[in-house]
Amino acid sequence: VRVRCEVVAIGTELLLGQVVDTNSSWIGERLAEAGIDSHHQTKVGDNHERIVAAIRLALDRSEAVIVCGGLGPTQDDITREAIAEIMEVDLVRDDEIVAKVEAMFARRGRPMAANNLRQADVPVGATTIDQIGTAPGLLCPVGDKVVYAVPGVPYEMQEMVAGTIIPDLRRRSGVPAVIKSRVLRTWGMAESTLAEVVAPRLDAMADGGAVTYAFLASGWEGIKLRLTAKARTVDEANGLIEAEDAEVRALLGSVVFGVDDDTMESACGVLLEQRGLSLAVAESMTGGMVASRIVDVPGSSDWFRGGVVAYDSEVKFDVLGVRRGPVVSADAAEEMAEGVRRLLKADVGLSVTGVAGPAEQEGQPVGTAFLGIALGESVESVQLQLGGNDRIRIRQFATISLMDQLRQRLLAG
Amino acid sequence: VRVRCEVVAIGTELLLGQVVDTNSSWIGERLAEAGIDSHHQTKVGDNHERIVAAIRLALDRSEAVIVCGGLGPTQDDITREAIAEIMEVDLVRDDEIVAKVEAMFARRGRPMAANNLRQADVPVGATTIDQIGTAPGLLCPVGDKVVYAVPGVPYEMQEMVAGTIIPDLRRRSGVPAVIKSRVLRTWGMAESTLAEVVAPRLDAMADGGAVTYAFLASGWEGIKLRLTAKARTVDEANGLIEAEDAEVRALLGSVVFGVDDDTMESACGVLLEQRGLSLAVAESMTGGMVASRIVDVPGSSDWFRGGVVAYDSEVKFDVLGVRRGPVVSADAAEEMAEGVRRLLKADVGLSVTGVAGPAEQEGQPVGTAFLGIALGESVESVQLQLGGNDRIRIRQFATISLMDQLRQRLLAG
Numbered sequence: 169v170r171v172r173c174e175v176v177a178i179g180t181e182l183l184l185g186q187v188v189d190t191n192s193s194w195i196g197e198r199l200a201e202a203g204i205d206s207h208h209q210t211k212v213g214d215n216h217e218r219i220v221a222a223i224r225l226a227l228d229r230s231e232a233v234i235v236c237g238g239l240g241p242t243q244d245d246i247t248r249e250a251i252a253e254i255m256e257v258d259l260v261r262d263d264e265i266v267a268k269v270e271a272m273f274a275r276r277g278r279p280m281a282a283n284n285l286r287q288a289d290v291p292v293g294a295t296t297i298d299q300i301g302t303a304p305g306l307l308c309p310v311g312d313k314v315v316y317a318v319p320g321v322p323y324e325m326q327e328m329v330a331g332t333i334i335p336d337l338r339r340r341s342g343v344p345a346v347i348k349s350r351v352l353r354t355w356g357m358a359e360s361t362l363a364e365v366v367a368p369r370l371d372a373m374a375d376g377g378a379v380t381y382a383f384l385a386s387g388w389e390g391i392k393l394r395l396t397a398k399a400r401t402v403d404e405a406n407g408l409i410e411a412e413d414a415e416v417r418a419l420l421g422s423v424v425f426g427v428d429d430d431t432m433e434s435a436c437g438v439l440l441e442q443r444g445l446s447l448a449v450a451e452s453m454t455g456g457m458v459a460s461r462i463v464d465v466p467g468s469s470d471w472f473r474g475g476v477v478a479y480d481s482e483v484k485f486d487v488l489g490v491r492r493g494p495v496v497s498a499d500a501a502e503e504m505a506e507g508v509r510r511l512l513k514a515d516v517g518l519s520v521t522g523v524a525g526p527a528e529q530e531g532q533p534v535g536t537a538f539l540g541i542a543l544g545e546s547v548e549s550v551q552l553q554l555g556g557n558d559r560i561r562i563r564q565f566a567t568i569s570l571m572d573q574l575r576q577r578l579l580a581g
Numbered sequence: 582v583r584v585r586c587e588v589v590a591i592g593t594e595l596l597l598g599q600v601v602d603t604n605s606s607w608i609g610e611r612l613a614e615a616g617i618d619s620h621h622q623t624k625v626g627d628n629h630e631r632i633v634a635a636i637r638l639a640l641d642r643s644e645a646v647i648v649c650g651g652l653g654p655t656q657d658d659i660t661r662e663a664i665a666e667i668m669e670v671d672l673v674r675d676d677e678i679v680a681k682v683e684a685m686f687a688r689r690g691r692p693m694a695a696n697n698l699r700q701a702d703v704p705v706g707a708t709t710i711d712q713i714g715t716a717p718g719l720l721c722p723v724g725d726k727v728v729y730a731v732p733g734v735p736y737e738m739q740e741m742v743a744g745t746i747i748p749d750l751r752r753r754s755g756v757p758a759v760i761k762s763r764v765l766r767t768w769g770m771a772e773s774t775l776a777e778v779v780a781p782r783l784d785a786m787a788d789g790g791a792v793t794y795a796f797l798a799s800g801w802e803g804i805k806l807r808l809t810a811k812a813r814t815v816d817e818a819n820g821l822i823e824a825e826d827a828e829v830r831a832l833l834g835s836v837v838f839g840v841d842d843d844t845m846e847s848a849c850g851v852l853l854e855q856r857g858l859s860l861a862v863a864e865s866m867t868g869g870m871v872a873s874r875i876v877d878v879p880g881s882s883d884w885f886r887g888g889v890v891a892y893d894s895e896v897k898f899d900v901l902g903v904r905r906g907p908v909v910s911a912d913a914a915e916e917m918a919e920g921v922r923r924l925l926k927a928d929v930g931l932s933v934t935g936v937a938g939p940a941e942q943e944g945q946p947v948g949t950a951f952l953g954i955a956l957g958e959s960v961e962s963v964q965l966q967l968g969g970n971d972r973i974r975i976r977q978f979a980t981i982s983l984m985d986q987l988r989q990r991l992l993a994g
Binding site: 475 | 595596597598599600601602603605606607608609610611613619620621622623624625626628631635638795797862864866867868869870871872873875876877879881882885886887888889890891892893895896899900924925926937939972973976
């Protein structure tokens with residue numbers, strides 16, 4: 169059965185650009201993974217006639233519609249009424265949901281305004297999707313088609329879409345029961361090169377392989393390579409992903425630094441912990457960005473001691489013991505890495521010094537960066553030339569490049 | 582004349598969620614500022630029939646449509662053909678644009694693939710909007726309505742929308758010729774309180790004032806208060822904004838830290854420079870985030886010396902000279918601020934220590950933060966309790982709160 173699914177996002181704030189509609193993009197990604205076509209996504213304001221018209225139009229063109237937003241307690245939240253009109257039914261108050269909403273307020277020790285009970289109104293014939301916040305989702309049959317309604321709060325929406333709606337859509341479409349995906353995180357290879365290197369796999373897949381590929385260029389998060397497998401069982405899908413992962417890594421080697429929620433910093437953290445090493449960083453151009461990314465990693469306190477932001481040259485000389493001279497240089501980078509390792513009593517010292525712009529410095533062009541790595545007996549530096557003239561982007565790429573230098577050395581060592 | 586304007590964003594990558602459609606939000610914001618209603622925004626993939634249908638539908642409902650994307654050189658880029666079909670005209674190749682495209686490739690010293698000349702195709706009867714990249718925009722009359730086409734590359738799109746399309750829409754709608762807006766940046770007051778404090782101005786405006794208000798809650802960027810004035814001349818519009826700005830500041834005082842592109846850090850930078858003071862920061866829970874935000878300010882090297890990320894307690898004791906004892910404490914915050922000021926030979930020292938989570942620390946709950954400020958003879962600290970359980974959000978709010986403490990003291994001093 170062909171099942172196409174549109175997304176209708178509700179909210180005047182979306183049209184006014186006060187809030188960017190990331191929900192539709194997220195849903196679009198999940199639909200694509202599940203092999204469900206989505207040809208239109210629409211934003212419409214908090215207006216009854218226009219919401220009804222937008223959902224009707226979507227139902228004309230597609231077999232399923234996910235309506236996102238407008239399920240809250242205020243008078244602006246009119247998605248329930250719009251769907252009831254389309255279903256040509258009344259709303260009835262669901263006692264079970266009333267009890268849940270009241271219990272939630274009681275637990276928080278807060279008085280409940282009466283309009284919160286609007287969230288317990290359900291169109292006759294609809295079933296509810298368990299609430300994560302105060303509003304339940306709705307699954308509303310319209311003839312042999314279906315309208316789903318979910319709250320606009322991202323984590324509530326995501327839970328309902330992933331947990332209930334996608335499985336329901338899959339059942340309706342007869343798409344194989346199980347779809348699994350894995351994102352391989354890469355750094356250090358351009359998208360076109362990456363595509364060339366994995367071309368043998370893409371060819372194999374084009375010949376009827378069970379795993380599909382998607383490349384997602386993600387700025388300083390590198391290029392993400394998503395593998396998606398469809399199968400009849402979870403075991404079969406996981407097996408397909410594992411086998412394909414191994415094939416891809418055989419081609420890409422250490423360009424792959426992690427999967428799914430791994431970051432470059434968490435990958436480094438795992439390697440440092442395995443080796444029992446602690447880390448300190450000295451930053452000039454990045455100004456604390458490297459340290460801040462590291463601290464984002466849960467548990468980084470086990471291996472990260474801290475850092476010195478040596479923005480002013482005098483701080484490099486005074487605090488880190490860098491010899492006076494050019495500070496955008498290999499020597500300065502190496503002395504910064506050694507200096508911060510000594511000062512903070514860490515096993516490994518990293519450093520970055522360079523020119524983020526807008527103007528050149530010490531005769532070095534914007535985008536020049538020297539990365540220093542003090543690891544065991546070795547103190548080395550690497551020079552980079554980062555493109556573009558965007559100050560923040562240059563600092564971001566220097567940050568990830570530095571951590572990747574550490575990772576490659578730990579892997580090799 | 583009533584002029585409503587819809588936005589149709591073109592691109593399969595938008596539906597698949599590979600790219601978030603921020604263009605429509607940006608355009609929606611500009612339309613709202615200009616007083617042009619936008620009731621629908623639609624995303625559609627790279628499919629001729631569906632693009633034509635989406636634009637036709639938008640033209641049925643509204644007087645103007647901005648089509649964003651699909652103007653590039655590849656076979657996927659079919660917006661030109663879709664619009665020609667709607668206008669019921671042919672495409673003709675524009676020699677002037679051909680020359681510009683060829684010159685652009687020649688300047689970059691790159692060979693030009695023939696399909697780049699597709700970007701010079703223009704529907705008969707359309708006028709072009711000067712190209713910023715290789716593709717020009719299009720202004721296409723359809724009866725007494727209009728379709729505008731702009732590239733999906735954000736900066737090219739923005740230039741054409743702000744420079745050509747919004748003025749054209751204003752002329753069509755008879756909206757007063759000049760619209761100016763200013764964003765007042767605020768920190769330290771909840772949105773509901775802010776609305777209450779400026780209520781006298783909102784009331785005055787409701788009685789026919791010429792300036793409109795919008796509140797934009799923006800996370801750790803604080804709450805933005807946008808004033809928009811419509812007038813017949815630039816001078817008149819600027820005068821209205823200036824007068825209203827003064828009225829609002831009289832009510833809000835130092836809660837307003839800047840306007841438009843100012844940040845909390847740039848505001849602090851101006852105050853430090855005026856007073857000839859240099860700054861150093863010691864960070865524990867924020868892990869370099871404060872320093873990194875400061876380095877984002879162009880010219881911060883004039884007043885920012887650097888910082889120490891003292892993530893491990895031993896670094897606080899060893900490097901910053903904090904006395905051994907609880908490190909999530911007022912004493913530790915004050916000693917960190919003094920220590921970093923001394924170590925980096927700065928005039929002012931700031932510090933932050935606290936519990937970002939996930940677990941409590943030293944018996945202090947998640948969200949506890951102590952901010953230290955060493956300024957002149959005074960060394961003080963402030964305790965905060967930040968809500969929520971989101972590690973990054975807690976660090977972000979601690980960062981801005983710390984800079985705001987500095988700002989308030991510099992203003993008072």
